[in-house]
Amino acid sequence: MNENLVLIWDRCLQFMRDNLNAAEDNTDLKKLENSFDLLFDKVQPISLVNNNLTLLVPSDFYKEYIEDNYLSLLSAALKKNIGKGVKLWYSVMENKPSGKEKPITMNVKGISTQQPKIQEARPVLRENNVNAFAVPGIKKINIDSNLKADQSFDNFIEGESNKFASTVARSIAKRPGSTAFNPLFVYGGYGVGKTHLAQAIGLEVKSAYPEKVVLYQSSEKFIQDFVKAAKSQNKTDFQHYYQMIDVLIIDDIQFLSGKAATQDSFFHIFDYLHQNGKQIILTSDKAPADILDTQERIISRFKWGLSAEIKSPNFDTRRKIIVDKLSRDGIELTDDMLDYLASEVKTNGVRELIGVVNAVIAYSTVYKSDFSLDLLKDTINKLATTQKKTINIPYIQEIVCDYFGIQREQLLSKTRKREIALPRQLAMYFAKEYTNATFTKIGEEMGGKDHSTVMYACDTIRDVSKIDKELKKYIKDLKEKIAQ
Template sequence: MNENLTIIWEKCLTFMRDNLNAAEDNTDLKKLENSFDLLFDNVQPVSLNNNNLTLLVPSDFYKEYIEDNYLSLLSAALKKNIGKGVKLWYSVMENKPAGQEKPITMNMKGKSVATPKMQETLPPSFSANVINPFVVPGMKKIHIDSNLKADFSFDNYVEGECNKFASTVAKSIAKRPGATAFNPLFLYGGYGVGKTHLGHAVGLEVKHAYPEKVVLYLSSEKFIQQFVSAAKAHKQTEFANFYQMVDVLIIDDIQFLSGKKSTQDSFFHIFDYLHQNGKQIILTSDKAPVDILDIQDRIVSRFKWGLSAEIKSPDFDTRRKIIVDKLSRDGIVLTEDMLDYLASEVKTNVRELIGVINSVIAYSTIYKSDLSLELLKETISKIAANQKKVINIPYIQDVVCEYFGIEREQLLSKTRKREIALPRQLAMYFAKEFTNATFNKIGEEMGGKDHSTVMYACDTIKDVSKIDKEIKKYVKELTEKIKQ
């Protein structure tokens, strides 16, 4: 890299960083400050010729994020350190076609060069008469209800470290549905962590900003039911034609397409049509794309075209924010120690946390009593006594991951490193001990492992725990944690 260009770029970064630090009263900029170094550490200036500055970025996400959040500040920095009339270009490395020496470039706020993708032939007569699978047969006028929940807006979505990345991308999509690099957006994570909420939030924002756009939310089960009904009536083509009309398609729990070959075929062609025509697709799943079993490779490859974003279980700070947000909307104020106690008691997911909060609100309303820490503990104890803990494989995985300080992706990976392989064997062992799942089912949930691998893991932990003090300690402590 040219030495003068390096100096100029460092001056630009210093200017931007100083201006972020100076904006103490600007909440949005203060949030951006936390991600500034992480973002720009991966951006490099590669050339400055005739007032054309080219920045090398790892992916389209960096380009989109810079333009959505830092463009004004970056423009000011370039004007100050280079001069007026600077044109900014991006080199996006992940879009580099095979055999091409230089990466594809795009102008600031310009239109990117399309990345070549494999296209498949759409079914014949794809533009025939349209029927709406959501309404009673025979109705002529087509009306599409978005099926969106008004409460699931961005205003009611609490951001934290567990979901900040996914939330940032979702907001970017809502501004320009179908026009960002995040298509499809694939949200994945455990039960009740807020995937559905975020999908609805995008849909609601799009409907508000673009009333003419057709937005549709549905579960994969509903999609499957509709397809089966259409197939029985020999109306698969009309079924597909209906989905051509959608501008933003949000499908929940896409993993349930697993094993449904004919439905997958139909979904594949619908996906391709929408994607090719610049329509936005948002999918949620409890598994990452590569971990969904018995689904066509061509569909998995399309899941990877856009962006996959994991939403994790909320950490303590995020749980606390959720509690404050929820209670403040209901006019209830808790002391700091009460908030800490409540946030520390419910650790699994947002849905369970909201359930406990609602119970606290109900207690306060019914008994017309101000909540003290003692009363709060009593309320939660009653809730716990009346609720039977559901011990399933995802819950066991979460407990094991938290105990060993590892991520779920590591637990489900194929690595044989002992620091991962041992927790994985323990998770398999506890899945067999605490659930009625078969060896095959446990293998599926553990990243697609063979049933013989699960049998071996269970036998190994059972035998080794009798002679190895460390393993015996792990089994004892994890058993207590899973039961508590």
């Protein structure tokens, strides 16, 4: 790059930075200050020829964000450090300006330089800084992919409830990052096989492309790592670490709700990986449009590739799962026994179904009895009467919403209307009463609320119920419904 242009651009950046730092009374500008370096670190001036200044940006988003938030400040910086008469152009990474875009015109004087060859931007690691996210001196790192060998495609039972998602997943595993399914966004209820399918893709890629770096990460671990990086001022290296991944799998992405700083970092990681042809796989318990308290630009990117829903298994799929599970344990059942199990065990998720089958096997072992239809019926009946219902937060939310006649989206929203706020507080209260979830975990599943909000809700319900007869009745009714 022309040395003169580098110096001019550095002076422009310093001018903009100084004006942001001086904005003590301007809240909007102070907010922009936090994202300034993260944004402009990846923006380069590549030419200033015949009154045309061209900036190299990683993606269209950078161009739009600069125009929406920094255009006036950038205009003033160019005017101060260059003069009048320059037109501003943008070039998306690895592409020259098409000439079809309408340039943004500023009254700035031009300086002539030669346009250098545009090179691919790659993450740069600090040479003298070793931390949890970066290893200096190498571009590829040997990391634990966090993949489980038993969650392969060979062990994934395909049926009508998951056939579409499974077909797409197998296609991605053959050509990660090279299909139109990027990102792949898999969503569905608890225990239907989202994590298994995502891990299966990772395992297949590792087998077919040993040189590729694959990482499966829960959203909780992603958030924890970001918080540690932020506290130690290593956010840049945190992003570099994830930018070196070839196939990134984030499980339960909905838990990023309400975490603005983590979302900002995730957004830049997402954009870099997507732009450089890396595969992104996300799982969630809800569709992109239903995820609350998440930046619109992130929701938009969720929709870039393909969203695939996995539903609860139907009779045929349940039967296949039972056959597979029993055959791996060396057990064979007659068709009428299999049909009975598949029809009677109508759980929502694959995990619960496997749990019931394990219980049947255990009963047979304990009583040292061969399998028979009568034994199966007796076992299922015993389970129905003695097995405690699994009560989780989504189940509590469903009960509370049904009781008050509201939608789950309303329960998880930010509205403070009493007809919504009270059910929300009750849902938080019962989540703490009936589950082992922490205040933080409850807050995440209640639309990204802070743990202090959950604590306040629990204290409020507990205190007010002592003097409010109507609230006491709500609690009594809901307890009966949750436990039934």
